[in-house]
Amino acid sequence: MKYFHLVWSALMRRKTRTLFTMFSVLAAFLLFGMLDSVRTSFADAGHSVSGAHQLITMSKLGLGNQLPLSLQSRLEAVPGLTAVARVSWFGGIYQDPKNFFPNEAVSANYFAVQDAVVLPPDQLKAFQSTRDGAVVGATLAKRFGWKVGQQIPLEATIWPQKDGSNTWTFKLVGIFHARDASEKSIEGVMFFRWKYFDEARQFAQGSVGWYQTRVANPEHADQVATAIDALSKNSDHETKTVTANAFTASFISQLANIGLIVGAIMAAVFFTLILLTGNTMAQAVRERIPELAVLKTIGFSNRSVLLLVLAEAVLLVVIGGVAGMLLAAGVVGGLKAALGSQLPMAPVGGSIWGEALILMILIGVVVGVLPALRGMRLKIVDALAGR
Amino acid sequence: MNAAVAEVQANNGPLVQIRGLSKVYTRGKQKLEVLHHIDLDIARGDFFALMGPSGSGKTTLLNLIGGLDSPAQGSLTVGGKRIDTMGEGDLARWRAANVGFVFQFYNLMPGLTAQKNVELPLLLTRLSSAKRRQNAAIALQLVGLSDRASHKPSELSGGQQQRVAIARAIVSDPSLLVCDEPTGDLDRQSAEDVLGLLQRLNREHGKTIVMVTHDPKAAEYASHTLHLDKGTLVEHATVA
């Protein structure tokens, strides 16, 4: 630490150059912070606690193909399952197709399976006892200004009513919150009663979109899933059962290879950054060769000189990088506040900061190492004579 | 500074003892011997001037004595220690403890204040930061620049910068000062200030000084003058 002022004064020798370089580093880490927040949000989606002990049983043909209602009782008999709920994707539209949000018909016991949400007990009761009852997440309620007790009309895209009408009206009986901040996206979903939906729809009565079940022990999830799929083996309704986490992960991987895209962009950014900062450091050390020679004359060891230059490079990158990350945290926070919680961006928290700091130090060392070696290897007598 | 005096009393041999010293530079296949079999003793407490034409090898010899370079042949003993056989790391530690350097172009750190420049060698010791500050202040006082402690080199005159450099050279209390044309870049008045200061350090504080100079007037401040010509010593004893 007693050498800090030496490192600092070296950086401050050319203030403009240092500042400009820091701005470049800032831009790179601003981008890193934001992109990594997107990547983390997608990666986390497949790793929630609640998703580890929920299983999704769907048609082996793929989602969108229905399963028979008769599977319910057979699932209930599978050992290791504590609850079996039915879900059908409704795909209704509220006022305008642009207002898209997920809405699903679920059986009354759904919240015994889906524990990612917190619903007040009286509202849960109301949901279970109201035929056309619906509950929505807090974000969704806020988005449209919905209040408990009000009627919400949805236009069906898949499921018309018996009379051919597309308009379904639900009574809002509860508003739920996410149990954990990392699963806040569920607050953008609407659930209503499957029984009402099944009785009122025009066709395909008794068909179920998928079954969502809860396992007693997440460690046995794989065995239970195999047991479930064995039930319908070789029937004309074969199933495929995966954990809710695996389901989400596969959904995201089909959307786009986020990791690859982010990785490719960041590789381009950091490659450029290393070149740019490396050039600055090389220039800075070249100018300071006589000064470094004096330090060695006075008795500074080769190692001290090496470490001084490395520290300078690391400090340069860390200052710019931390500023960039702070900005990224601010931007992500601002965007989330403005655009709502469905935005696929995780808050810039501990793990993203950790990765960023490691990257900063790594980049600092990479750009500093050649100039530092040059400083270390200089021959005092030559450097003093200006050779 | 009492330590240096004590050392002089304890050890009566010469501080610097040079025997058969040669230096060869190789440029490609061509070999250039710059110093030929130099024998030289420099007594403790001496103020020693080295003169000679340009290219005669003065700086080369000085760098050898200061432990910045190693010879091709011969032995070099300073304060009873063979430094010609030391490795790079040992030499660095030895320099930090035993030698102070003063250069023609001062070579101060442009980003540091006078005070911080003087403190630089003390960073290599175990002294506390308060003690470092105190010792640097004493050294600056000795060179008469206490009032400029917070100035950067660019805010000081050449003579003042050279005095800061001298303060830096003596702050860790080395027994030997090595000066390469310390007045080469200064006007007459500043040069005399600097030379007077060196003389005072020599007489009052018992520093052994080896100084390269082109200026006969500067050499007058020394107690001995030696001439170097094409790599060999030509002795002219003079008394200040």
Add this chain to the structure above:
Amino acid sequence: MNKFLLGLLLVVVLIVCLVVWSLLPWYGAVAAAVLLALWLALTATGRRTLSVTGVGLATLRSRWGASSVIVIGIAGVVGVLVAMLAMGEGLQATLQGTGSADTAIVIRAGSQVESNSVLMHSDAVLIGQQPGVARDATGHPIASPEVLLAVSLPKNNGQDANLSVRGVGEEAWAVRPNVKIIAGRKFTPGTLELDVGKGVMAQFKGMAIGSDLQLGSQKWKIVGEFDSGDAFNSEIWADASTIGPVFHRGSSLSSVTVRLTSPSAFTVFKAALATNPQLKVDAETTHQYFADQAGGINKLIRWLGTTIAIIMAIGAIFGALNSMYAAVATRAREIATLRAVGFQGTPVVASVLLETMLLALAGGVLGAFVAWAVFGHFTASTSAGGGFSFTQMIFQFRVTPALLWTGIKWALAIGFIGGLFPAVRAARLPVTTALREL
């Protein structure tokens, strides 16, 4: 104060230049380049600029480290920008290139997308009889009743992905003449045979003519590969009457695509459907239907790509500023000598600017080239099928000349910003101090 005003003036000039530049079409830029060349060749100041620039370029080699920072930095920005835009462009081109103005798609009212829609066989017959529908030589309406299904199959990377399977009849080929069999043959109606789109063939595991494919409880045989150059390349086609029951869809349909007598017949056709009390359907030209699905995604990708590129550009600008300030500093003496000899400010400013822009151009060309080389024939896929089935849309990145030009425009803009301030510094360097420096 004077300095502040000058700075302000520079920023205003910069903003005006950037706005004009961003709006300039390619021929405008060519005109500007020609004007610049004429100025350089014909006026005295221009010729001086040229000679000063020549001196600068001659010393470039000794400054290659700093110069390459400009080139590579800008290449990075342009490369990422072009690649991102090419992705959006590719997706949009695939969807917008699908469909035509003289065919219309009919789906159940309110269902938005084909995969949500359910129609009965009787509806299909009725739709074919509406006015505006073209008829073939034998007088039959050219209308193709189809069922669109989603199936989950493993991709080449081993991960399962949803794929569209379209159950069709003979008419499907008639309403889409651009769908051509490029290998093998068409499936035989009534059998368990499949034709596979070119995109699916390339991206999904185990796809080859002659090989078997398990769909539901049945084993199917791939007998042909088709290429339509559009969204249908992401589908598998089979006989509607065979595949419907496998997916428990019976004889129900998803959509009817009809050939219209002419594009203008669409209004008549649509109006007739709307007023028919037996039908509850929506109709759109197929061109419009697919374009609607493209709009949002490309906009999002464009927005993302531009945002990322802007942030990268800011980083690159500071890199360029650093390099050019350093260049001006190392050449301070030379520039001052030129000025002392009698060169005026303009050639000096112009030459520094010119040098930066040349380096930027090199970077832009490099970045655009790399993007073209890497992504020119890059095939990607995303869930864009619309509706809940989220089937895969396979598309090619499209590195179009327009995108390359956009990239080069960005490069020159970055070079301009990075060069302007150092250029002005060079011209304002007091001659006397510069000569004394070093």
